[in-house]
Amino acid sequence: MSAMLDLTGRQRPVATDSAQKDSATVRGAPTRRYTRRVAAILLFVALWQAAVHIHLSLGFVTFANVPSPADAIPALWTLLHSPKLPMHLAASITRVLAGFCAAAVVGLGLGLAIVRYALLEDLLMPPLEMLRPIPAVAWIPLAILMFPSSEISMMFVTFIGALFPILLNTIHGVEAVDQRLIATARGLGTNSLSLYTEVILPGAAPSIFTGLSIGMGTAWFCLVTAEMIAGQYGIGYYTWESYTLQNYADIVVGMALIGVLGMGSSMLIKRMGAALTPWYRRNGARR
Incomplete structure (x- = not known):
């Protein structure tokens, strides 16, 4: 952290480039997590659709009669x-x-x-x-x-x-x-x-x-x-x-x-x- 004078003559801290990058990273983290979660749901739906389409059967479970x-x-x-x-x-x-x-x-x-x-x-x-x-x-x-x-x-x-x-x-x-x-x-x-x-x-x-x-x-x-x-x-x-x-x-x-x-x-x-x-x-x- 560096410092500079404000209008009253007192020093106030100024965020460095590193601190600004960390702040931007924290702000961007929720967006990335939200994107990952939406992508996980879409991937699950896609795998479900594929399993029904190919009539996947694992012996103990089958998707042949499951709605897609x-x-x-x-x-x-x-x-x-x-x-x-x-x-x-x-x-x-x-x-x-x-x-x-x-x-x-x-x-x-x-x-x-x-x-x-x-x-x-x-x-x-x-x-x-x-x-x-x-x-x-x-x-x-x-x-x-x-x-x-x-x-x-x-x-x-x-x-x-x-x-x-x-x-x-x-x-x-x-x-x-x-x-x-x-x-x-x-x-x-x-x-x-x-x-x-x-x-x-x-x-x-x-x-x-x-x-x-x-x-x-x-x-x-x-x-x-x-x-x-x-x-x-x-x-x-x-x-x-x-x-x-x-x-x-x-x-x-x-x-x-x-x-x-x-x-x-x-x-x-x-x-x-x-x-x-x-x-x-x-x-x-x-x-």
């Missing part, structure tokens, strides 16, 4: 002009948001309480750990019996799917907060509420947002499972209905929509987390 991306394009165009598309999207998004928001509230609240009180940890964690490995599809018959409305039962399945990633990441995030920060805050006379809002939650926020992002993806996964059995509208119902009607290209369209919606909602939560935790940065810049 070229077959899915007309099906996607038809769905985009279908009057049922808004109803499918509205039904799925409403179910996911309801289940996810409930899971976020319960998961965050339980996670903070379990770390704070050993009695709650002893009473709640054993049954929660027993429930956690149960797959979403196993909850569907019980949810139908528990709730009089099929809509509520599907929301419950998405709630179950999103709950455990949020809960466990909240617990791990709070436990990972530096104890020296907590001891220092208590030594300065910080009350319990301020300790949580100003020390513990900011320290655990990166892990919490990771759990929220994973929980959103799991909620979409569980919703599709629920809609295949108990739904009348929704992307999962559309995908399963396409299979029963042997509209195989529509299956690909439904899967693609689920992937786009799940990826987009998870990315939105990650961006929100990055915006709300400006003090947190990963160690080392990746290019």
